[in-house]
Amino acid sequence: MARTDPARAVTLTDVARLAGVSVATASKALNGRDQVKDSTRQRVVEAAERLSFSPNALARGLLAGRTGTVGLLTSDLEGRFVIPILMGAEDAFGAGQVSVFLCDARGDAIREQYHLRALLGRRVDGLIIVGRQTDPRPSLGPDIPVPVVYAYAPSDHPDDRSLTPDNTGAGRMAVEHLVACGRTRIAHITGEHAYAAARDRAAGVRDALTAAGLELVGDVMYSEWSERWGRDATAMLLEQHPEIDAILCGSDQIARGALDMAHALGRSVPDDVAVMGFDNWEVLTTNSRPELTSIDANLQQLGRTAAQWVFAALDGKDIGTGTQFVDGRLVIRGSTVARR
Amino acid sequence: MARTDPARAVTLTDVARLAGVSVATASKALNGRDQVKDSTRQRVVEAAERLSFSPNALARGLLAGRTGTVGLLTSDLEGRFVIPILMGAEDAFGAGQVSVFLCDARGDAIREQYHLRALLGRRVDGLIIVGRQTDPRPSLGPDIPVPVVYAYAPSDHPDDRSLTPDNTGAGRMAVEHLVACGRTRIAHITGEHAYAAARDRAAGVRDALTAAGLELVGDVMYSEWSERWGRDATAMLLEQHPEIDAILCGSDQIARGALDMAHALGRSVPDDVAVMGFDNWEVLTTNSRPELTSIDANLQQLGRTAAQWVFAALDGKDIGTGTQFVDGRLVIRGSTVARR
DNA sequence: AAAGAAGCCGAAAAGGTTTTCTGAAGATAG
DNA sequence: CTATCTTCAGAAAACCTTTTCGGCTTCTTT
Known part of the structure; x- marks a missing residue:
């Protein structure tokens, strides 16, 4: 990058100081908590805007135990089936507050294990595992501490949750x-x-x-x-x-x-x-x-559903086990039906 | 996810307790610092393994000021030019310790702004902006606090760093x-x-x-x-x-x-x-x-170079400004040269 | 044997945010 | 005028890791 960067990112402390309040009050003001007078809230909001403050998601995640991130672990980015699924998932997440970590294991189990560790270290809230074929793939096992949905390639373990084209x-x-x-x-x-x-x-x-x-x-x-x-x-x-x-x-x-x-x-x-x-x-x-x-094959829909399942599991809902099949959609064109 | 998840992620404190040392010593042992006796280190390592401890990247990032993450902001996942670039970048990063946030703005400036805020809030260490055409695109401006490299679609501002096919x-x-x-x-x-x-x-x-x-x-x-x-x-x-x-x-x-x-x-x-x-x-x-x-067009190479530039900028090296052009590569097949 | 050095470990602070709890000020009722 | 209640602001703890620095133990040297 060519431009110089500011010495330090602006923190809530800076905002609080500029608004003349404590960090606690500033936090409450910006997050819409009550126990803050309207005039105070306004002062804080203005200060935040003037400093173009954006809260540090790391600190927030550290405290909350939720990071608002999801890992998308694919075995083959090159394959053209992965992309629509990825788009669908990104779509479903993007609407909310969730960011997606993308990892490509290149069909290598070692690499997959490596990425998995990295994702769990970053405390993703959930995982979507996208295979490159519809053949069942090895399960990641029961010890993953976050919800996992297998997409396209179902897991070979019946206790996992999978989604694949019919x-x-x-x-x-x-x-x-x-x-x-x-x-x-x-x-x-x-x-x-x-x-x-x-x-x-x-x-x-x-x-x-x-x-x-x-x-x-x-x-x-x-x-x-x-x-x-x-x-x-x-x-x-x-x-x-x-x-x-x-x-x-x-x-x-x-x-x-x-x-x-x-x-x-x-x-x-x-x-x-x-x-x-x-x-x-x-x-x-x-x-x-x-x-x-x-x-x-409605792959984009498949990706969306996978993402929604991860959401649901995060909300404590039971998303069941086993493999669900996604219906295809017939697209009629001229090679089977003469025009007009 | 079908399986039950443990109540709480395992922390360094747990490891230290099991190994009978303080968290400080545990940290040093696991990170290869000296000032730790070999036998102690071994105890800690074993404890960490038994608990399958993986350090919380959030806490680490919070402290270090570096998160080991990079944002990849594309305007069009669907386009087939984006994917090879993405693969190249993922490739260059994947070798190291860096994870990639993928965001698709769908060609929408509002959405792009939204994703940008989210990425900066997550304190990414750098950004790669991938356009869908080789036409110049609007710069994100000089106020981004991390290194930015524009790939495929160069920035329209000469002070930015861009990479595009020749x-x-x-x-x-x-x-x-x-x-x-x-x-x-x-x-x-x-x-x-x-x-x-x-x-x-x-x-x-x-x-x-x-x-x-x-x-x-x-x-x-x-x-x-x-x-x-x-x-x-x-x-x-x-x-x-x-x-x-x-x-x-x-x-x-x-x-x-x-x-x-x-x-x-x-x-x-x-x-x-x-x-x-x-x-x-x-x-x-x-x-x-x-x-x-x-x-x-050597797009994968383009993606790799973009990632390397981000790395270099992170290391404090000067990566210059302006647009660099990536050479294409002639692939000769039968449609121009008769066989044999 | 005393002094100095080296090796090893732990206490504490830092990073930024959210939440809980305490306390102060003002308002209302008696 | 006092007692109770309400409203709002701030102090402090918590999340988890890394690093610095002080101190304790053990070894070496004279």
Whole structure:
């Protein structure tokens, strides 16, 4: 910083002196306590403003036992699922008096432990643990002295409180939409089998197909979460099963690849084949031709709820245990329904 | 949180009692001060471990005048430029003892002011202000009592310290690459003219073309930062100037659209036309066919440097004033150079 | 053996705020 | 005019840690 800084931060003592009262009175005046005459209060408030006094949150927290801070411990900032959750949480907290400590463990358990210690040392009032996949993650254990909510990646311990997208439901929702559009010969291309998200969605897909009296065309095609795989899988699919009328893709990236290849092979979307993705990553869904129908996981909502749970627990309310699932939201665009 | 929490956090007094020493000695033992017998130190350390004591950072900060925290105030978490910067900063800090407060002002000046007060109240040791565009932003003013570094969006006040990508240089770098590839008839499609990033890159493009004795084909085509615009602009371009052999796009999104349309119109990339973008957004650049050459703005490096500057200023070093520019990095892929 | 030195530990203060309790002044009732 | 009550201001303690300084014990030196 280029500018010189004042020798010392202004304290309540300074304000009290300027207003000609004791620190006790100054404190009461500024915090809206009674036992202060109106004229006195005004003097104090003016003094505080003239010195642009802002109370030292450390001293306050030390005394109150509450700091008004929350730790947000993520295992992977890079991942695009973390950000909306983070925004939602920041949103819910930001409205109040709470500040957020952000820590990125980079998927490293040691680093996570390290950050955890730091956060507890700073006496955060609560913790939100955000994983990068929906697969369960190791619990932090029962000995954390503040409320903990696991978001996206649920804890593997049933006594913890977790919040994760309902991927099975999302799979069902997708198929129901395709069926409602009159599609009956549906294939499913998705990402790595190692991901619970892929398996759960596929399970939902099977459920809904069975319920509709239909069968999946071919097997679920697991591989990588990439546009390239979307292209390759679609090429194979259209050769082996030229009769298909819908390709449900495990992510928007895969769907972009599918769209691309369908065009290249002379199929019209959505007239010949419907294409659909998951995640509703707008940069992909709204820029394709036609735009992509997708299932939004409502991650921002998930982040907000997690934050509200931490609040509730802080207020002594019981927020229960176990994993709660957050519903997805169908976003219909041109890749499954012809315009007009 | 489901589990019950202990009545009270464990303090140094508890440790001292268990070890049979005074708090003063306990403190010195745990902090590696001398004036403590080895056997005593060991007793204290064991006691601390048994109680899983972690020192209250608030009390420490109150006393030391330093909190070991830094505020990261962004105007737009959603934007994808903020995240890498944030990661870089978190990286540089995370190695040490510093925790990061994250605040999102959502582009709202009132909200920003509010967060700023909260951060100063929490006695952060420094601030990094991250904007969402490279256009200069209003300074926070000279009265902030801690070091401030502006990242991505520089401050509009010359006495502040700012760090921003060198977009003019990036524009030059892009043209130099295309020229080195033997391209001579180069067009430039870019985003909104309102963005300094677009104008600066265009200026760099003109510089480099002039230096190479070339002229831009057509005018710089400003419009929106979207794939759609990339497609539309490319269609116009190829009709009006069928002789072009390179399309330099102001973003990877635009470049994806250009790539798409070039294919659709039967042009081979990179044989007939080279296509190139900016930002090196991997999800776009490495998934296209062919993969996209782009200029990476080194944002993570930018974030790291910003953090290091804050550190340096904290250590009393002079970090100077004004805006420093961070060089971009050319990432060559198949859209400008044929494979093999 | 006495004096000085070195090693080790604890008492106390400091940091800034909030809260409780005491006390003083003024007001009201008898 | 006295006794009781109300209103308002201030003194002091509490939160937890670190650091300084004084003092006690033990060892070394002459």
